[in-house]
Amino acid sequence: MNKVATRFLAASTMSLCLSPAATLAQETPRSDKHYVGLLATTIEHRSIGEISKEDTWSQAGTLVIGGHLNDLIHAEVRLGGGYKDADINSDFTLAVDYYGSWYMGLHYPVGEIGNVYAQAGFTHISGEATLDNPDERRNREFQEFGEDYPSSSFSFSWIAGIDFKLIDSMYLVLEGGKLFEDTDTSANAFQFSSGIRYEF
Numbered sequence: 497m498n499k500v501a502t503r504f505l506a507a508s509t510m511s512l513c514l515s516p517a518a519t520l521a522q523e524t525p526r527s528d529k530h531y532v533g534l535l536a537t538t539i540e541h542r543s544i545g546e547i548s549k550e551d552t553w554s555q556a557g558t559l560v561i562g563g564h565l566n567d568l569i570h571a572e573v574r575l576g577g578g579y580k581d582a583d584i585n586s587d588f589t590l591a592v593d594y595y596g597s598w599y600m601g602l603h604y605p606v607g608e609i610g611n612v613y614a615q616a617g618f619t620h621i622s623g624e625a626t627l628d629n630p631d632e633r634r635n636r637e638f639q640e641f642g643e644d645y646p647s648s649s650f651s652f653s654w655i656a657g658i659d660f661k662l663i664d665s666m667y668l669v670l671e672g673g674k675l676f677e678d679t680d681t682s683a684n685a686f687q688f689s690s691g692i693r694y695e696f
Contacts, residue, residue: 526564526695531572533560535691539675541582541590544683545637554582554592558689562599570615571600578623587628588638590645592685595621595675597653610660610667619653621646621676646678659693667693 535558544550557579562572578592601615625645627638641647657671670690677684 527566528564529695530563531560531693531695533562533669533691533693534558535560535669535671535689537576537687537689539578539582539592540686540688542684542686544584544590546640547637550584552582552584552590554578554590555580556592556595558691560693568602568604569600570603570613571598572615573598584638585634587632587635588641589626590623591626592621592623592645595619597675599653599655601655606658608661610658612656612658613671614654614656616652616654618650619676620650622649640681641683646676646683647680648678651676651678653687655687657689662692665695667695669693 537556537558539554539556541552541554542549544552555578556576558574558576560572560574562570564570574595574597576592576595576597578594581589581591583589597617597619599615599617601613603611603613605611623645624643625638625641626643627635627641629635630639653673653675655671655673657669657673659667659669662668668690669692672686672688675685675687
């Protein structure tokens with residue numbers, strides 16, 4: 497048997513042996529994957545007060561758990577907890593204790609770098625408003641806030657974002673959207689997050 501035939505036979509045998517392994521190593525379709533994420537979230541509280549419509553910031557951490565229903569649609573739940581309160585002035589503070597959200601959304605690949613996505617759902621939020629010296633002139637506009645903040649604990653919310661693939665199954669996430677609106681006081685809050693998501 498000549499050298500060319502020997503090499504061809506050896507290469508063919510090697511290919512046949514490696515074929516099953518390559519098939520098993522193929523990437524799992526995205527529609528069969530789930531994901532978890534950990535995000536640092538900044539919450540912008542807007543329209544605080546009847547007159548001044550103050551704007552202030554607080555911070556929270558968010559855990560994301562979700563799954564891909566198909567190649568374009570996903571559903572997820574989020575659990576968050578506040579760790580830095582929003583100070584309006586030296587007398588008035590807003591605190592977000594915890595929140596839970598449910599979202600359904602669409603994601604679309606942008607080449608090989610990642611995906612853009614948008615999602616909508618509902619959020620349950622629990623927090624408190626602390627007002628010292630309520631009779632001070634500067635604090636009168638905040639008297640409409642009760643101890644519970646927001647007073648309407650369920651709200652419609654939405655998020656739009658982009659993720660960038662770092663390594664296999666690991667993504668850097670950047671996103672923003674509306675967290676809640678308080679129907680009693682017209683205060684509302686927007687969420688801006690960044691963090692890591694892992695798909696499995």
